[in-house]
Amino acid sequence: MSSTLDLEVFVRTADTGSLSAAARNLNLTPAAASIALKRLETRLGIRLLARSTRSMRLTEEGARYLDSVRLALETLSEGERAIKQQGQSLSGLLQLSAPSDFGRNVLLGWLDEFKVEHPAIRIQLLLNDSNADLFRDTVDIALRFGVPRDSSLVALPVVPGHHRIPCASPDYLARYGTPQTPADLARHCTLRYMRRGQANSTWHFYQGAVHQEVEVTGDYLSDDGEIVRRWALAGHGIAYKANLDVARDFQAGRLVPLLPEWQGEPTPFNLMCPHRLQVSERVKVLHRFLQARCEALLSP
Template identity: 85%
Template sequence: MSSILDLEVFVRTADSGSLSAAARSLSLTPAAASIALKRLETRLGMRLLARSTRSMRLTEEGRRYLDSVRVALEALAEGEQAIKQHGQSLSGLLQLSAPSDFGRNVLLGWLDLFKREHPNIRLQLLLNDSNADLFRETVDIALRFGVPRDSSLVALPVVAHHRRIACASPAYLARHGTPQVPAELAQHSTLRYMRQGRANSTWYFRQGTLLEEVEVGGDYLSDDGEIVRRWALAGHGIAYKANLDVAGDIQAGRLVPLFSQWQGEPTPFNLMCPHRLQVSERVKVLHRFLQARCAELLGE
């Protein structure tokens, strides 16, 4: 088993690109840091860093090993913190990614409440409709709609049976009429969401065993979920949104849900983590908080 010091030397050298800088940050002599790195490489039987007199870079094996070492060191730090803070309030950094619409219009207010309950927590929030790479970007956890595609990630369900919902503003429906069945969407302006260059032009609805796929079109297309919601509020057409994104607007009467006898496409809502070791107490508390808030918002 490698010592914690050897692992720390490796990570800090990889981050700084300098063995001398890593040694200074750990209060070691350059010679001691070099011995620690060589000891780790000898135990593994491979080179982790390619070194010359002028430069240092990770080998392919080093790149693969670095992520695992980071997770292990973070887990150890989390365990030490849990012991030291037993019976005390939660603290530390939560680095969270979330979809833009949900993040700005729902999550932001909830995080204010979460911060008041846990004042020693520090928050870092990244809002983006493209899925953050949890292994590369500066986030630890991510809120995502839809069935997880990456089996290597850990999915903590927030709303397991969440669905999309078709909705429009009262003003739009007053001008153009209210469609009674999904097939009538072909006669209406729809507000489409685009992801990775592809427009979501097929909307799914289910009634019992009957599945209806409706091809939609219109003049409004965006890769930002919040823009689609704003267009719906402005009366430009019918949107097909995650229920959580528009539940507040529906409750306030700003949007009207359509096709009450039909169910929209399933879009489970999960809190994603790259590894079970990163499901810290902070993450567990946030997960329970979000589950309670979502249930309240959806009236469950």
């Protein structure tokens, strides 16, 4: 198979009648253009251009081959334009992975609104608290809480200053009291989240330069964030949840945020992509959409 450059040198030379002019049009040196033309003729085993010190003309074989080359180059150019336009247009498929709790209770409704605004975009949603492998799974982008562990991925910040918040239902607090310091949590029933087979039994809190770790226990443990939230709503204990997951529960009074003078563990919220080239226009639009929705949700 001949390279595209070799074919382009042949067409430009035929059009201009000059190898030097073809080289200038393609930003090549005359020597590089001559090598490309010779390489093409050698591969084909025919002379495409009859050359002398003063003139250059197509051979009979070259004239027949020229039409095929023009068509091939035009087809390649059209294909490239179509791919670029598809990548930049607000159409096509968005394959998105998201955490289960946020996905079911927040993101699902937002995606309905996003689809109304951009009806030509198709959505494939995978909800899983285990991080999707963006290089192996059938997803293109993923919403993730926490500091990115894989430096090869591109992180588009959605809520960079996001953090976890301890919370409980009014019923639980009425029965067992409200903790006043992080250390008080050790005396309460906590609802723990398990990830990668490990229970999150160490909760972190910050107050300026002060950092406190609290070892917590409880009778409830799950690897599904939605289950932990439901246990908290049912009054079974204190949960340590991502702010975005429970913001609506705070607003409705179903859950109460605790320890307001302390900040929970930082969990920046990002839209992850495997490569910068995959940040298409539709991904950028989704990113801006999510930033706006999250800002509105977390506003006082």
